[in-house]
Amino acid sequence: MIQRLHRSDLGYSLRSLMENDPAFRPLAYFSMEVGLKESIPTYSGGLGVLAGDILKSAADLGVPMAGVTLLYRKGYFVQEFNADDWQKEKPVQWNPSHELTLLPNRVLINLQGREIQVGVWVYEIIGATGYPLPVYFLDTDFEPNHPDDRKLCWYLYGGDNCYRLCQEFILGVGGLRMLRDLGYMNIETFHLNEGHAGFLTLELMREQGYYDPDKIREQVVFTTHTPVPAGHDYFEFGLIDRVFPAEALSTLRRMMPDVPGVSMTELGLKYSRYVNGVAKKHAEVSNAMFRMETVDWVTNGIHPTTWVSSGMRKLYNRHIPGWEQDPGRLVQALTIPKQDLWAAHQASKLRLFARVLETTGKQLDPEVLTLGFARRAATYKRADLLFSDLKRFMEVAGGNKVQFIFAGKSHPSDNGGKALLQKIRKVARDLEESIPIVFIDNYNMEIASLLTQGVDLWLNTPIRPREASGTSGMKCTMNGIMNFSVLDGWWIEGWIEDVTGWSIGPEPNGETPFEHYDESLDAIDLYNKLERKIIPTYYENHDKWVDMMRHTIALNASFFNTHRVVREYASKAYSIDFRGM
Known part of the structure; x- marks a missing residue:
């Protein structure tokens, strides 16, 4: 008391x-x-x-x-x-x-x-x-x-x-x-x-x-x-x-x-x-x-020490002393040795995959590019945008190039949100021989921590301009994980193409009337970016990928935290x- x-x-x-x-x-x-x-x-x-x-x-x-x-x-x-x-x-x-x-x-x-x-x-x-x-x-x-x-x-x-x-x-x-x-x-x-x-x-x-x-x-x-x-x-x-x-x-x-x-x-x-x-x-x-x-x-922003992984915390303590009291010091992340950063990330990835195996029985490959999508299941968040064109999706992500982890709850009265979850789970079953897609039940803060610490890339696909801010992607930046997102909410402020992550769809320049926008264009851009930029960078230019991780910490995690808020x-x-x- x-x-x-x-x-x-x-x-x-x-x-x-x-x-x-x-x-x-x-x-x-x-x-x-x-x-x-x-x-x-x-x-x-x-x-x-x-x-x-x-x-x-x-x-x-x-x-x-x-x-x-x-x-x-x-x-x-x-x-x-x-x-x-x-x-x-x-x-x-x-x-x-x-x-x-x-x-x-x-x-x-x-x-x-x-x-x-x-x-x-x-x-x-x-x-x-x-x-x-x-x-x-x-x-x-x-x-x-x-x-x-x-x-x-x-x-x-x-x-x-x-x-x-x-x-x-x-x-x-x-x-x-x-x-x-x-x-x-x-x-x-x-x-x-x-x-x-x-x-x-x-x-x-x-x-x-x-x-x-x-x-x-x-x-x-x-x-x-x-x-x-x-x-x-x-x-x-x-x-x-x-x-x-x-x-x-x-x-x-x-x-x-x-x-x-x-x-x-x-x-x-x-x-x-x-x-x-x-x-x-x-x-x-x-x-x-x-x-x-x-x-x-x-x-x-997000609370730094709540959402940072144990490995990343040790890394920051070693290379950026005082960051916990002043997260703005994370701008110094560009000095972190790349091999140390990647090792800390892989440890988080293995911890996430162990939880996936425990809860779903599915074994994911830690060498494969892994995208995460987890948030409240509401129709405007478009959790199913990835599956807009299944033929194109399989062309891009098939062949053991990409695997996906989903999580999220729908409001009990939101049948539209429940239908989204139903579709994701059905697609995961239908494509399980071609593309690993897992859904983790009963999304909570613990699962959110594992996901935002352990995936390689965070996906966010809301209908503009309905994403007020979004914080799940900020949790990722604290762990050096880039965002692949529609330019809405906080990502407009945090996005630098090919530096802190990648955008989906057009920039919000005030000239695009999104109330009449063809949403299928976002899906096309998503597939193209994944195929032509993201997958090649992950597998063929590892040095650039890890450098982007450092920039994500330095430019995003240093600012999008609740100490600054x-x-x-x-x-x-x-x-x-x-x-x-």
Whole structure:
């Protein structure tokens, strides 16, 4: 349990007080999901893992922050497939008490005419220098709550729209009340990671006791993550009327007048002093979509020591001392001996292949060029672009030239995503005599680590401009693995052709109207690049391949990390100068 220290305690330094006393935590970071490790299954994908990585870097840098999220007792889900290769979901079996500490605090909220007790668990991230950063997990599965209310913190992105509305009220309103109950009375900035926690603004309005929108804006910053409409929650007032208590409903109608419902993104945009997208291109798309000119950008990153392989970590420690505290030093990677870099990579590749053999029974060849594709299975991510023309695909990749590893989960309600997974698994079976293609079930942070450390090349093929940022490819760069990707999201900023990787399709020069773009052209370019550039470089110009690995580390890993992200938020959004960060 976190020990709360008081100024009267003797023997404690000011630093100890600042590390442990909520009075010295002026920042609160709210996220619907937080991915810290695979044994705490409170995340579904990129949004949650990014939140976890930001909190880890904040701890490493000593940023006085606390995280707030929900506890999902049934996790996201365990992925299984039936005989028709159709994804099925099972609840995750985990015991929060094995990973988290239950605190005695309880706060009250009212939903659907019932009073609900909200409790809280805590996990402490211990930063690289020993700085503790608490992450609070809200929970309603306690007596004497109504049986239906006890289930509100069971499933991540589960249930109907009413279930989702209740969860977001718990996160925003319950989360702020819990912070106050824990002693966080001096928070200067509330950072909303996506719109899910937007109802926090209601509680801020209630706390101040009078209606002053400008006062709310002074305290809130907001990060939007997706240009895909399904990623922006919307609740009609007919539903809100039935769920919210009268005071909150009245305040919300005053805050969002003359609309039939509430877009959580619009709520965040309207009541935040600073708004950002998660890549430069995403900010441009967001400004156009929201008809604004004020959406800034802080391009995403990944937590370096979470995603680097053990072999690469040792290599960096030997050749680039101090990189863990300052990942920007990885620009020195061009001095790493090529044979050492390749040896570290091959060790990761063998470790991945051992897991593939263990879980699928398939033996992959470590001498063969291996491409990886793993992310949430959504139709706009086009996991099947590779299979657009099977005849051409076999011409390019057949003959033991290339092998592929896929992984990913589809949202339980996304039949389009499930159909994508079904197609990949079917193609893998149909072509197993010609091209090795494996699918690893039940994608999680552990599998993501193995993949982003062990493949030779990372494939990403979203429909433009729907990839807000993407972080899986950034994890690869930390391990010297190049990207082969459509120019969208972060890759526009990280791509240098034949230096850090390869592009798929045209450059986003503002002249290509992608809403009318022929997507088959991307498949043609993918096959051509694979055949004429990538395969020849891997097999015939090994020296260049490893040199590109060094450039990937020096130019991409040194920048696309959450240490840089946290520093940018500190200067742009938090307006706090953290000396020594």
